[in-house]
Amino acid sequence: MAVTGEETETGTPTDLSACHLRNPGTSSSQGGTGITGLSAFSSKQPTTDSIHKREIRLLKNREAARECRRKKKEYVRCLENRVAILEKQNKTLIDELRAMKEMYRHE
């Protein structure tokens, strides 16, 4: 199903400034959609120009949405990477601590 190009590789976010998303939950939810779309032209007959403008806008937004999703995926992958690294680090430190405790206990 034409799943387009995946990006590069582990932990190299192209953007989102190194796993930093802006505050979630600031959007106040849209209007349930449905009969939307022509709101901008509701009262007037759409001219060929406005139709063309709309097509351009939709095309650009379509591409923007793709890019946005791509970035989001990469961001999540980056976070998962960090989690893995930190978990590993944590484990190492716990082991180290345990070893040191053991050492001091025998002194």
Add this chain to the structure above:
DNA sequence: CGACCTTGTCGTCATCCGAG
């Protein structure tokens, strides 16, 4: 096998936000 559920992807709309 068909009906239903789940998951992933896409396009669109509404909204936010920064630039000019």
Add this chain to the structure above:
DNA sequence: CTCGGATGACGACAAGGTCG
């Protein structure tokens, strides 16, 4: 202000899985 890009939310659709 206006404009345009970015993004959250939603519905539609397809593919795969599960169950009777």
